[in-house]
Amino acid sequence: MITVGLEHFLVISSILFSLGLYGVVTRKNAVMVLMGIELILNAANINFVAFSKYGNFGYDGQAIALFVIVLAAAEAAIALAIVLNIYKTFANVNVDEIDKLKD
Amino acid sequence: MTESLIINIATMILFLPLLGFAVVLFFGKKYPKIYLFEVADMLLVLLLSIFVMIAKIGYFPGSIVYSFNWIDFGNVPFFGNTVIELGIEIDNVSAIMLVVVNLISFLVHMFSIGYMKGDSRYTRYFAYLGLFTFSMLGIVITHNLLMMYIFWELVGLSSYLLIGFWYEKKSASDAGKKAFLVNRVGDIGMFIGILILYANYHTFTFADIYAQMQSGILPFGSEAWLTAAGILIFMGAVGKSAQFPLHVWLPDAMEGPTPVSALIHAATMVAAGVYLLIKIFVMLTADAMLVIAVTGAVTSFVAATIALTQNDIKKVLAYSTVSQLGYMVMAVGSGAYLFAFFHLVTHAFFKACLFLGSGSVIHAMHHEQDIRAMGGLRKKMPLTYMTFLISTLAISGVPLTSGFLSKDGLLAGTLAFGNLTGHWLIPIFGFTVALMTAFYMFRLVIKTFHGKPRDMHKYEHAHESTFVMAMPLVVLSALSIFIWYTPNPISADAGWFASSWVQTPESVVPQDLRFEFMQTDTHETAAAEHHITHSEMYTEAMHSAHYPAMFLSLGLGGLGILLAFMMYQWKKINSWKLAMSMKPLYNFSLNKWYIDELYHATVIAGTLGLAKMLTWFDQKIIDGIVNGSAWLAKFVSKMSDLFDTFVVDGLVNFTAFFSGFIGLTFRRFQTGKVQTYLVFVIFSLIVLLVIFRPF
Amino acid sequence: MTIYDIIFYLFAAITVLSAFLVVTAKNIVHSAFYLLFTFFGVAGLYVLLGADFIAIVQIMVYVGGILILLLFGVMLTNKITSVEIKSGTIHVLPAVIGLGLFAAFVLSTMMTTKWKSNPAELPFTTVYDLGYILINEYVLIFELLGILLLIALIGAASIARKDKE
Numbered sequence: 001m002i003t004v005g006l007e008h009f010l011v012i013s014s015i016l017f018s019l020g021l022y023g024v025v026t027r028k029n030a031v032m033v034l035m036g037i038e039l040i041l042n043a044a045n046i047n048f049v050a051f052s053k054y055g056n057f058g059y060d061g062q063a064i065a066l067f068v069i070v071l072a073a074a075e076a077a078i079a080l081a082i083v084l085n086i087y088k089t090f091a092n093v094n095v096d097e098i099d100k101l102k103d
Numbered sequence: 104m105t106e107s108l109i110i111n112i113a114t115m116i117l118f119l120p121l122l123g124f125a126v127v128l129f130f131g132k133k134y135p136k137i138y139l140f141e142v143a144d145m146l147l148v149l150l151l152s153i154f155v156m157i158a159k160i161g162y163f164p165g166s167i168v169y170s171f172n173w174i175d176f177g178n179v180p181f182f183g184n185t186v187i188e189l190g191i192e193i194d195n196v197s198a199i200m201l202v203v204v205n206l207i208s209f210l211v212h213m214f215s216i217g218y219m220k221g222d223s224r225y226t227r228y229f230a231y232l233g234l235f236t237f238s239m240l241g242i243v244i245t246h247n248l249l250m251m252y253i254f255w256e257l258v259g260l261s262s263y264l265l266i267g268f269w270y271e272k273k274s275a276s277d278a279g280k281k282a283f284l285v286n287r288v289g290d291i292g293m294f295i296g297i298l299i300l301y302a303n304y305h306t307f308t309f310a311d312i313y314a315q316m317q318s319g320i321l322p323f324g325s326e327a328w329l330t331a332a333g334i335l336i337f338m339g340a341v342g343k344s345a346q347f348p349l350h351v352w353l354p355d356a357m358e359g360p361t362p363v364s365a366l367i368h369a370a371t372m373v374a375a376g377v378y379l380l381i382k383i384f385v386m387l388t389a390d391a392m393l394v395i396a397v398t399g400a401v402t403s404f405v406a407a408t409i410a411l412t413q414n415d416i417k418k419v420l421a422y423s424t425v426s427q428l429g430y431m432v433m434a435v436g437s438g439a440y441l442f443a444f445f446h447l448v449t450h451a452f453f454k455a456c457l458f459l460g461s462g463s464v465i466h467a468m469h470h471e472q473d474i475r476a477m478g479g480l481r482k483k484m485p486l487t488y489m490t491f492l493i494s495t496l497a498i499s500g501v502p503l504t505s506g507f508l509s510k511d512g513l514l515a516g517t518l519a520f521g522n523l524t525g526h527w528l529i530p531i532f533g534f535t536v537a538l539m540t541a542f543y544m545f546r547l548v549i550k551t552f553h554g555k556p557r558d559m560h561k562y563e564h565a566h567e568s569t570f571v572m573a574m575p576l577v578v579l580s581a582l583s584i585f586i587w588y589t590p591n592p593i594s595a596d597a598g599w600f601a602s603s604w605v606q607t608p609e610s611v612v613p614q615d616l617r618f619e620f621m622q623t624d625t626h627e628t629a630a631a632e633h634h635i636t637h638s639e640m641y642t643e644a645m646h647s648a649h650y651p652a653m654f655l656s657l658g659l660g661g662l663g664i665l666l667a668f669m670m671y672q673w674k675k676i677n678s679w680k681l682a683m684s685m686k687p688l689y690n691f692s693l694n695k696w697y698i699d700e701l702y703h704a705t706v707i708a709g710t711l712g713l714a715k716m717l718t719w720f721d722q723k724i725i726d727g728i729v730n731g732s733a734w735l736a737k738f739v740s741k742m743s744d745l746f747d748t749f750v751v752d753g754l755v756n757f758t759a760f761f762s763g764f765i766g767l768t769f770r771r772f773q774t775g776k777v778q779t780y781l782v783f784v785i786f787s788l789i790v791l792l793v794i795f796r797p798f
Numbered sequence: 799m800t801i802y803d804i805i806f807y808l809f810a811a812i813t814v815l816s817a818f819l820v821v822t823a824k825n826i827v828h829s830a831f832y833l834l835f836t837f838f839g840v841a842g843l844y845v846l847l848g849a850d851f852i853a854i855v856q857i858m859v860y861v862g863g864i865l866i867l868l869l870f871g872v873m874l875t876n877k878i879t880s881v882e883i884k885s886g887t888i889h890v891l892p893a894v895i896g897l898g899l900f901a902a903f904v905l906s907t908m909m910t911t912k913w914k915s916n917p918a919e920l921p922f923t924t925v926y927d928l929g930y931i932l933i934n935e936y937v938l939i940f941e942l943l944g945i946l947l948l949i950a951l952i953g954a955a956s957i958a959r960k961d962k963e
């Protein structure tokens with residue numbers, strides 16, 4: 001094994017991104033879709049922080065990672081509220097069955 | 104007092120009846136009493152027109168004209184400047200005519216209040232009367248032929264409306280149509296005549312046309328055209344004034360309400376033809392005048408013979424009207440301009456009185472019109488009898504009446520005419536008619552008012568008319584007395600009417616186209632050849648004809664009256680036997696010379712035959728062509744239908760099918776599911792990555 | 799093979815493995831717990847990258863906040879007693895193929911690209927410097943994020959509350 005460098009982190013983030021996308025695409029449950037999105041966001045964050053270190057860009061990357069975490073939190077809160085509303089309306093949260101824009 | 108005041112008042116006189124018409128027509132349903140507005144309106148118009156007459160005749164010797172450019176077409180190619188002028192002209196004749204029309208119109212309005220009481224279309228009747236008065240006044244005061252024609256047609260329209268006023272009766276609506284159609288025949292001639300004048304003189308105004316004629320311009324440069332124009336315009340008068348052979352509508356027009364007959368079909372509208380002739384008198388050539396005179400003479404003769412045997416009180420009066428109108432036309436034709444107009448005025452009064460009197464009788468007899476069912480009404484209706492008698496005396500030409508003056512002068516005119524030109528037929532007809540007139544009028548009076556009642560039931564219910572109906576009778580019969588026209592009961596010459604109010608105008612046609620006695624005198628020729636002037640010649644002829652004519656007409660009138668009394672009052676002569684002894688003649692007269700039948704056999708049958716032929720032509724030829732073209736069109740449309748079905752529709756269907764196929768194919772992708780789209784996004788992303796791969 | 803490398807591979811393995819389990823587990827609750835490990839793994843990676851503050855925030859926000867929120871979501875939208883809590887899958891085959899190709903592309907790109915590597919010497923703790931730039935260079939974004947969070951809070955409450963009957 002070679003010494004851990006930038007590429008390793010990028011590979012990890014790529015795998016994480018792909019897995020997150022896989023989750024978004026394949027899972028029916030809306031909450032599972034949200035989990036996939038969190039994975040994707042994490043993958044992006046890893047990239048930010050990794051480039052921040054290996055690119056010697058100071059703290060910008062980390063600051064942006066911080067913002068992403070905040071946004072993820074906000075997104076999760078809103079998304080869950082929407083999921084709850086969907087559940088109230090359709091009695092389930094399966095994304096593939098929710099294909100009506102209105103009744 | 105200025106001319107503009109007269110013009111303003113004349114304009115008011117013209118339009119007030121129209122206002123009355125509009126008001127009564129539009130508010131009649133809501134306010135049934137509105138007809139009183141129309142009557143009051145007419146009273147105002149009457150007072151205004153009396154004022155106009157006095158002012159005009161008293162203060163303005165010349166005629167008062169007001170005109171304005173109605174339409175200016177500018178310079179029309181091939182024709183020149185085209186300006187159409189409208190305007191009004193008040194001369195002595197039209198001022199007198201205004202009073203005559205409005206007086207009779209007002210009296211008829213009053214009479215109608217009583218006569219038409221209870222009619223279901225009471226207010227509309229008054230509205231129509233207003234419309235008629237408006238139209239008639241338009242004819243009277245116009246200063247151009249175009250307005251004359253327009254109002255000419257308007258009186259035709261109101262006459263039509265009023266003849267067919269009781270249109271539930273088929274005979275009434277038929278009579279209305281007949282009047283309208285027969286009038287059209289004359290009016291077409293009139294219109295052509297007007298157009299001949301307009302084409303040559305580029306104006307409709309009388310004065311302008313005459314001025315150009317006087318300066319020697321002839322229509323199309325030909326004398327024949329001038330004669331033709333005069334005769335063609337006279338055709339309008341033939342229709343409107345019921346001259347032979349277009350007189351057939353007037354007796355039928357008696358289907359209208361009797362006051363209408365008095366106003367329109369005796370006093371005013373039918374006189375419009377004569378009035379027109381008076382207006383165009385100066386442009387009539389000798390030939391045209393001869394045609395007019397002969398037409399008038401024949402008309403008066405034919406109508407008088409028919410009137411001898413009629414039994415319907417209104418029919419007798421109708422034929423008498425035709426006969427008298429023939430008189431007037433004959434007078435115009437024979438150059439007795441003054442007496443034609445004088446007779447028009449006097450006749451208007453006494454004939455209106457006769458008609459209203461007959462209306463009074465008919466009203467009293469509960470719409471019985473047959474004189475064989477009447478008789479003895481003298482005692483029941485003394486006032487009606489008196490007024491009727493005075494008017495009858497007037498029409499028969501008995502001295503001390505207005506009719507005597509005008510008729511005498513008129514007959515003297517024809518006599519002078521015969522003397523000067525050698526056309527003796529005209530005075531002969533004239534005097535014969537005078538005899539017959541006296542006879543049939545007294546026959547009417549005796550059968551209606553004298554003797555024993557023949558229908559006791561109706562006689563019992565007869566009663567004298569109320570004030571509104573009696574008052575017009577009294578006024579009109581009073582106007583049939585000589586005193587209004589001249590202080591001398593023997594001759595009209597001394598009267599203001601004949602001496603100063605109305606003067607025969609100078610003819611404007613070229614000298615050689617006039618009768619000799621109407622030629623303008625130039626001293627060289629006149630003094631050299633005849634030692635007297637032409638106008639002196641005519642005056643002398645009139646003068647010398649005066650006494651013969653007077654005695655002749657008196658004698659003939661007296662004979663007629665005597666005959667009537669002998670036959671119907673004293674029964675010295677059995678009228679039935681006399682009739683039987685001359686059965687063909689009697690039937691000929693009773694059946695009105697078979698003129699209606701003749702028209703039925705010729706004009707109407709011809710029209711129907713033509714219509715049938717045209718129908719056949721329509722059905723066989725035109726329809727054939729139409730059907731053929733229809734078949735062709737059908738064939739073409741069938742072809743195009745096939746083309747449509749297979750080619751166009753095929754294309755359309757193919758397009759539809761193709762897009763449907765595409766839609767069906769791609770619909771699968773549009774699932775509405777986000778994740779499916781995401782899969783597509785991923786694959787697209789891969790494609791993009793392959794294309795733009797960094798290595 | 800330094801101790802740094804060993805720790806990296808450890809965390810990488812935890813992250814990838816648990817992430818794989820997150821997206822493949824049938825049971826949503828299990829997925830949520832695997833997600834916990836993933837977050838921990840990522841936090842470890844942050845530490846390895848010298849971002850100690852981010853790592854702490856990752857654990858506090860993701861594990862303490864978002865994950866709990868997701869679990870609430872699962873609880874509120876599923877009848878726990880039923881088997882319905884197992885979530886179905888769709889498009890597995892296209893996703894596997896597509897994402898396999900995608901991952902292959904991305905990974906090959908990541909590995910073949912010649913990255914300019916110039917590792918910075920990071921101080922022992924980053925909190926001071928991070929805080930400094932947050933209220934200097936990024937102060938506007940910082941404030942906006944505060945407002946955004948407030949809006950999200952109110953909005954989420956507004957969306958999720960019961961309809962007025």
